[in-house]
Amino acid sequence: xxxxxxxxxxxGPVRNGWSTAFRHSLGRLPFPLSRRVPxxxxxxxxxxxxxxxxxPRYQLLSSLDAxxxxxxxxxxxxxxxxxxRLCGVNRYETTGMCLIGENVKVNVIAPHFGEEPCIQGHHGxxxxxxxxxxxxxxxxxxxxIAHQRNGFDLxxxxxxxxxxxxxxxxxxxxxxxxxxxxxxxxVALSILHxxxxxxxxxxxxxxxxxxxxxSLELMAGLVDIYLPDFKVWEPATSKRLLQADDYxxxxxxxxxxxxxxxxxxxxxxxxxxxxxxxxxxxxxPGKEGEGARIMQFxxxxxSRDTFVNIMEQYRPAAHVGxxxxxxxxxxxxxxEAVGQSDAGAGAPxxxxxxxxxxxxxxxxxxxxxxxxxAEAAGLWRFNDPPRHEGFAM
Ligand code: SF4
Numbered sequence: 001x002x003x004x005x006x007x008x009x010x011x012g013p014v015r016n017g018w019s020t021a022f023r024h025s026l027g028r029l030p031f032p033l034s035r036r037v038p039x040x041x042x043x044x045x046x047x048x049x050x051x052x053x054x055x056p057r058y059q060l061l062s063s064l065d066a067x068x069x070x071x072x073x074x075x076x077x078x079x080x081x082x083x084x085r086l087c088g089v090n091r092y093e094t095t096g097m098c099l100i101g102e103n104v105k106v107n108v109i110a111p112h113f114g115e116e117p118c119i120q121g122h123h124g125x126x127x128x129x130x131x132x133x134x135x136x137x138x139x140x141x142x143x144x145i146a147h148q149r150n151g152f153d154l155x156x157x158x159x160x161x162x163x164x165x166x167x168x169x170x171x172x173x174x175x176x177x178x179x180x181x182x183x184x185x186x187v188a189l190s191i192l193h194x195x196x197x198x199x200x201x202x203x204x205x206x207x208x209x210x211x212x213x214x215s216l217e218l219m220a221g222l223v224d225i226y227l228p229d230f231k232v233w234e235p236a237t238s239k240r241l242l243q244a245d246d247y248x249x250x251x252x253x254x255x256x257x258x259x260x261x262x263x264x265x266x267x268x269x270x271x272x273x274x275x276x277x278x279x280x281x282x283x284x285p286g287k288e289g290e291g292a293r294i295m296q297f298x299x300x301x302x303s304r305d306t307f308v309n310i311m312e313q314y315r316p317a318a319h320v321g322x323x324x325x326x327x328x329x330x331x332x333x334x335x336e337a338v339g340q341s342d343a344g345a346g347a348p349x350x351x352x353x354x355x356x357x358x359x360x361x362x363x364x365x366x367x368x369x370x371x372x373x374a375e376a377a378g379l380w381r382f383n384d385p386p387r388h389e390g391f392a393m
Pocket of ligand 1: 081085089181182
């Protein structure tokens with residue numbers, strides 16, 4: 001909860017959404033709550049989201065369940081229909097749309113300080129940036145990693161050893177798997193191996209939400225925090241900008257499964273998130289209506305207690321703003337792009353660049369509209385700067 005005054009500014013959804021068990025427990029108190037909590041005391045975190053202690057889920061997995069997950073992971077690799085692309089390839093021999101075969105390709109492994117305060121904490125989030133992706137976002141902010149095979153190959157066992165380095169040397173708060181949708185079998189094997197090596201920090205699954213039910217089933221019991229991005233709502237938009245017309249339907253189902261597995265985001269008393277769902281939405285130019293629809297979905301079909309990060313840092317990248325390709329003409333048979341045929345003629349106009357409609361930053365009005373829609377829908381846990389010392393919770 002981001003407010004500094006829990007008792008006086010408890011929002012309606014929480015007040016109404018508190019569990020029956022909690023209200024019953026109040027009834028069993030030997031004296032009124034007002035006598036137990038002095039009026040001047042300010043609590044920064046609603047009790048349902050405060051954990052006394054936390055043991056990562058993978059630590060609690062039985063040996064039998066771990067063995068089942070290992071064999072399922074190997075089976076998926078030999079006939080990969082693990083994500084909604086359904087390539088059906090044997091990844092020991094070839095690659096599908098994600099471009100990644102038997103071993104993962106990793107671009108960066110490091111403590112990362114660009115995440116939400118409750119994820120990065122004071123020591124950073126132990127981030128592993130995987131190369132490759134099963135989406136083809138025209139505006140991809142990590143284009144050089146996601147759309148190209150760019151990095152070094154690691155086996156699941158080598159990956160696990162890096163997790164241990166991040167934990168023991170980096171002292172990170174968690175292992176943050178960035179864009180893991182297309183390497184779920186390898187990630188599952190690496191977590192199970194790292195468990196045997198002594199891993200004890202939570203696992204963050206940092207995804208585009210273009211996951212399948214099968215891959216999320218494989219991750220059940222291995223992931224502590226799901227960190228999905230819900231990008232756009234309209235099929236026409238996702239077809240044009242993500243090359244996936246079923247994106248929103250897939251993401252909606254994925255979020256439901258994630259929430260069923262881990263629930264709402266919860267913290268230990270140090271303000272570090274340990275378990276649950278944290279949803280990101282990058283506001284897109286001119287797509288604020290879709291953002292508002294996503295907020296409505298979260299409130300109505302996931303939980304009004306969903307922790308949400310409405311992000312405003314969109315910038316044109318990847319294909320956006322590049323010169324528009326033109327078909328070769330008889331007078332210029334080899335010209336493939338305006339940039340080539342107009343060489344020396346100056347920068348192309350807005351009409352000549354690709355995806356001109358999203359070739360700008362978002363406005364305060366667009367971001368504000370999504371935020372107001374979220375609040376109107378009943379959401380209240382946002383990644384706002386805290387008004388007290390500590391993290392937003
Ligand atoms: S994970 Fe890769 S190979 Fe498997 S279905 Fe998805 S895109 Fe295809």
